[in-house]
Amino acid sequence: MSGDHYLKRELYALVRDDPTIFDFLQSGSLDGMWYWDLENTDDEWMSRRFWETFGHDPDSKKHLSSEWQDMIHPEDLQVALENFNKHLEDPDHPYDQHVRYKHRNGSTVWVRCRGIAIRDERGKPTRMLGAHTDITALKVAEQEARKLAAELAAANEELEAFSYSVSHDLRAPLRAIDGFSKALEEDYGDSIDDEGRRLLGVIRKNSEKMDRLINDLLAFAKLSRRAVVPRVVDMAKLARASFEQAKEAEAERHVELSLGPLPGVVGDPALLHQVWVNLLSNAVKYTRPRSRALIEIQGTKRGSEATFSVRDNGVGFDMEYADNLFGVFQRLHKEREFEGTGVGLALARRIVERHGGRIRATSKLGEGSTFEFVLPIGKP
Amino acid sequence: MNTTDAHPIEILMVEDNPEDAELAIRALRKRKLANRLHHVEDGAAALNFLFGSHGTQHTLRVVLLDLKLPKVGGLEVLRRLRANPQTKTLPVVVLTSSKEDRDLAEAYTLGVNSYIVKPVDFNKFAEVVGQLGLYWVLWNEPPKL
Numbered sequence: 001m002s003g004d005h006y007l008k009r010e011l012y013a014l015v016r017d018d019p020t021i022f023d024f025l026q027s028g029s030l031d032g033m034w035y036w037d038l039e040n041t042d043d044e045w046m047s048r049r050f051w052e053t054f055g056h057d058p059d060s061k062k063h064l065s066s067e068w069q070d071m072i073h074p075e076d077l078q079v080a081l082e083n084f085n086k087h088l089e090d091p092d093h094p095y096d097q098h099v100r101y102k103h104r105n106g107s108t109v110w111v112r113c114r115g116i117a118i119r120d121e122r123g124k125p126t127r128m129l130g131a132h133t134d135i136t137a138l139k140v141a142e143q144e145a146r147k148l149a150a151e152l153a154a155a156n157e158e159l160e161a162f163s164y165s166v167s168h169d170l171r172a173p174l175r176a177i178d179g180f181s182k183a184l185e186e187d188y189g190d191s192i193d194d195e196g197r198r199l200l201g202v203i204r205k206n207s208e209k210m211d212r213l214i215n216d217l218l219a220f221a222k223l224s225r226r227a228v229v230p231r232v233v234d235m236a237k238l239a240r241a242s243f244e245q246a247k248e249a250e251a252e253r254h255v256e257l258s259l260g261p262l263p264g265v266v267g268d269p270a271l272l273h274q275v276w277v278n279l280l281s282n283a284v285k286y287t288r289p290r291s292r293a294l295i296e297i298q299g300t301k302r303g304s305e306a307t308f309s310v311r312d313n314g315v316g317f318d319m320e321y322a323d324n325l326f327g328v329f330q331r332l333h334k335e336r337e338f339e340g341t342g343v344g345l346a347l348a349r350r351i352v353e354r355h356g357g358r359i360r361a362t363s364k365l366g367e368g369s370t371f372e373f374v375l376p377i378g379k380p
Numbered sequence: 381m382n383t384t385d386a387h388p389i390e391i392l393m394v395e396d397n398p399e400d401a402e403l404a405i406r407a408l409r410k411r412k413l414a415n416r417l418h419h420v421e422d423g424a425a426a427l428n429f430l431f432g433s434h435g436t437q438h439t440l441r442v443v444l445l446d447l448k449l450p451k452v453g454g455l456e457v458l459r460r461l462r463a464n465p466q467t468k469t470l471p472v473v474v475l476t477s478s479k480e481d482r483d484l485a486e487a488y489t490l491g492v493n494s495y496i497v498k499p500v501d502f503n504k505f506a507e508v509v510g511q512l513g514l515y516w517v518l519w520n521e522p523p524k525l
Contacts, residue, residue: 168448171477171500176399179502183406204502211500 032132038088038117038125041065053111053134055104073100073108080113088117088125095128098135110139156225163221170214178207213329216343220328224350228268232380235262235308238269239297242276246284255284255293262299263306266378271351278344279310279371285338286314286369305357306377313368317361325361348373388439390416390517394426394457395446395475400498404444404475407506413513423452427460430467440470442516444509447476447483455483458490471516475509 014021026033032050037043044065048058054071061067069077076099087095095115103109115130181203185192192200236259243257265272280295287293296311317325317332324330326349331342345361352359352373363369391413395401401419408414420426426443443461447454454474461467473494474487487495496512499505 167480168477171498172397172400174500175403175477175498175502175505176397178500179399179403179406179505182502182506183403208501 030133032111032134034115034128034130034132036065036115036128036130038128050132053132054101054109068101071102073102076100084115084128087115091117091119095130098139108136109134110136159221159225163218166214167218171211174207174211174214178204181207213341216341217328220343220347220350223271223274223347224354226271228271228354230266230378231269233265233267233269233272235264235272235299235306238273239276239280239308242273243280243295243297245277246280249281250284250288253284253288253293255287255295258294258296260296260298262297262308263301263377265306265375266380267355267375268351271354275348275351275373278348279373282344282371283310283312283314283369285340286316286333287312288338289315301377304377305374307372307374309370309372311368311370316363316365316367316369318365319363322361322363326359387416389418390439390441391418391444391513392426392429392440392442393417393419393444394421394423394449394454395419395444396421396449397446400446403502403505404509407509408513410506411510411513413510413517416517422450423454423457425451426457427452430461431464442471442473442512444473444475444512447474447487455486455490458487458492462491473512473516475512 026047032053033047034050035045042064045063051058051061079097080099083095083097086093097113099111099113101109101111112133112135115128117125118127119125181200185200240259247255283295290313294313299308321332326345328346329342331340349359355375357373357375359373361369361371405414408417420429445454445457458472461470471493474492475496475498477498479497484495496508
């Protein structure tokens with residue numbers, strides 16, 4: 001003990017020499033103490049705290065091991081006895097387990113029960129010193145967490161079954177609407193005039209639109225549930241590839257891209273790709289009326305976070321409705337002006353948030369929009 | 381049901397949705413394949429047709445199989461087909477409304493030949509069904525058992 005702090009050495013000497021010091025330690029700590037005579041196993045001294053934990057008046061209890069043996073849960077007693085025997089044989093086998101006791105009011109008290117055997121000069125165990133830590137609150141919280149996790153899993157399963165029937169059952173009638181409109185057109189085309197054909201066209205266009213809505217909704221549900229698989233991601237490369245993909249839909253247009261250097265992050269490449277594609281598709285779409293469409297991608301690093309922004313000179317939106325922007329099926333533009341299902345930004349937000357990041361948008365009507373998302377850089 | 385004696389039955393369609401069936405038959409008719417088709421509406425009827433007293437499986441070239449079927453599901457039909465030496469190599473094309481990853485994985489594990497999601501767009505649907513019929517009935521060379 002010579003290497004120890006002088007105060008520790010002093011305290012140990014005090015404990016040895018002054019009984020009031022030990023009294024203070026055992027009554028001042030939160031643990032119940034027990035000290036068992038292994039040569040005469042009927043005798044066991046237990047601290048006041050030991051009994052108070054179980055709701056008993058310490059003065060009503062005798063210092064006998066029989067006092068607690070019918071209070072402990074029989075299954076747990078078996079575990080404790082097993083560890084006890086192993087510990088007596090081998091000091092390296094810890095006597096340490098979580099056991100249930102019956103409180104005086106009938107409730108269950110969980111304690112972590114630890115102990116060490118004290119051995120004579122020949123190594124024979126003669127005494128056992130132990131401590132009871134009340135871990136009931138912890139156990140109750142654990143059980144609660146397990147229950148919630150099970151409920152969550154059940155809810156997820158339900159959601160999965162729901163999206164399954166959405167994808168299956170909602171599509172079949174759509175196919176019939178589209179198919180039989182087409183059949184009508186094919187078989188009775190001669191007796192339908194132009195207006196009739198236009199009406200059939202409207203029916204078919206809308207069944208296609210509903211198909212897109214269902215697909216987007218399913219993609220949203222699926223991607224939201226998918227586990228994030230993190231890797232080192234080259235964001236500049238990902239952004240450029242996403243831009244090419246976003247532009248494909250309007251290949252005949254000229255859209256100018258300015259892509260600055262971007263910091264890399266650790267994230268799920270497939271999911272982050274989706275974020276870029278969704279933001280850039282919007283930028284491409286909403287710059288459609290511009291003779292000179294400009295999209296600017298920038299990125300900066302600040303502390304442990306990276307910020308990325310996509311700015312366009314498109315039609316923009318009214319900031320008054322900015323709160324609606326990231327909701328599922330929320331749209332700020334008329335279908336006639338700009339097609340869309342209103343899922344893209346909701347999905348982008350979901351993905352960014354699942355990476356522990358955040359996303360926001362600023363805009364001025366008629367002048368363009370800026371979408372900015374922040375991600376933790378993360379460790380590979 | 382939709383069977384005629386003029387041609388041997390070469391396509392078995394297992395489809396419970398009457399509209400989907402009608403549209404598929406329409407597409408096959410355009411390719412002059414509808415008279416080689418037998419249509420059943422649930423998995424049990426499919427198994428009965430395949431393993432019953434007909435013995436027609438010898439002339440079958442392809443089974444078009446929906447997954448969500450009454451009585452016996454499509455994956456179960458596929459499993460039984462693959463378990464039977466007589467139908468082990470019979471081409472099976474799953475034609476379904478939904479692309480659910482677990483169905484897709486299970487169908488391929490069970491040895492499906494193609495897995496096709498029915499398009500909502502009728503032109504595409506007709507194209508897919510028609511091509512399937514042509515491919516499996518006219519072009520594909522089945523293994524000699």
